[in-house]
Amino acid sequence: MGSGTIVVVKPAIVRLVLAIATQQSWPIHQLDINNAFLQGRLDEEVYMHQPPGFEASTHPTHVCKLHNAIWPQKSSKGLEVNIHNFKGVPTPMDSTAVFLESAEDSLVDGSLYRRIIGKLHYLSFTCLDIAFSISKLSQSKHQPLISHWTAMKRLLRYLHQTSSFGLRIAKERDHRLLAYSYSDWAGDPLDQTSTTGYVVYLGRSPISWSSKKQRSVSHS
Numbered sequence: 001m002g003s004g005t006i007v008v009v010k011p012a013i014v015r016l017v018l019a020i021a022t023q024q025s026w027p028i029h030q031l032d033i034n035n036a037f038l039q040g041r042l043d044e045e046v047y048m049h050q051p052p053g054f055e056a057s058t059h060p061t062h063v064c065k066l067h068n069a070i071w072p073q074k075s076s077k078g079l080e081v082n083i084h085n086f087k088g089v090p091t092p093m094d095s096t097a098v099f100l101e102s103a104e105d106s107l108v109d110g111s112l113y114r115r116i117i118g119k120l121h122y123l124s125f126t127c128l129d130i131a132f133s134i135s136k137l138s139q140s141k142h143q144p145l146i147s148h149w150t151a152m153k154r155l156l157r158y159l160h161q162t163s164s165f166g167l168r169i170a171k172e173r174d175h176r177l178l179a180y181s182y183s184d185w186a187g188d189p190l191d192q193t194s195t196t197g198y199v200v201y202l203g204r205s206p207i208s209w210s211s212k213k214q215r216s217v218s219h220s
Helices: 011-023 110-123 128-138 144-162
Strands: 039-041 047-049 063-065 177-183 195-202 203-213
Touching: 011 195, 011 203, 039 177, 110 128, 110 144, 128 195, 128 203
Parallel strands: none
Antiparallel strands: 047 063, 177 195, 195 203
16 A cells, blocks of 8 residues: 555445444444645645654754645635525425526526535435435536526425434344345436436445436437
């Protein structure tokens, strides 16, 4: 493994380990780690003390001048969307929804739309019921329309309605690995492509799922 390699654990692996640990009654411990990420250019001079254990032997009292930020800057704070006053809805999206152009499309804030999509992607790690909606809304993140905003608001209203829902990991004797898949046939009315989805269970515990639009048109 090279020095520049970043080890990433896929969410499905985490859910699989949790499901097995629950079935086997293994103890589970949580560990919070504060990460520092290099990101963004600094607009002003910033200095910091040398990290403990990494002091320069020849200049142990010197400070470091930063060229990049190693903490989230103001512009990258978590997005706050107030949904407390939203009226809930029972479903996240109409599966046959069509996004039409409008004269008001130029008023759409694409930057805010993409930020919300990014947050929803993280939320989908534990919410398999919104995978299809996020996949549909992500397809036009570079140029969203008013109709996309309307669908986005509906998804947020659904999340408000189901805020008490969670991902159930069951302790049971059934250790079978079950997979279910589905694909609509030319479901997109604009380019005739299909959307494929799947969910994998270990027993009755969902461990992996996805909803994705196919890149090509199927002819058979």
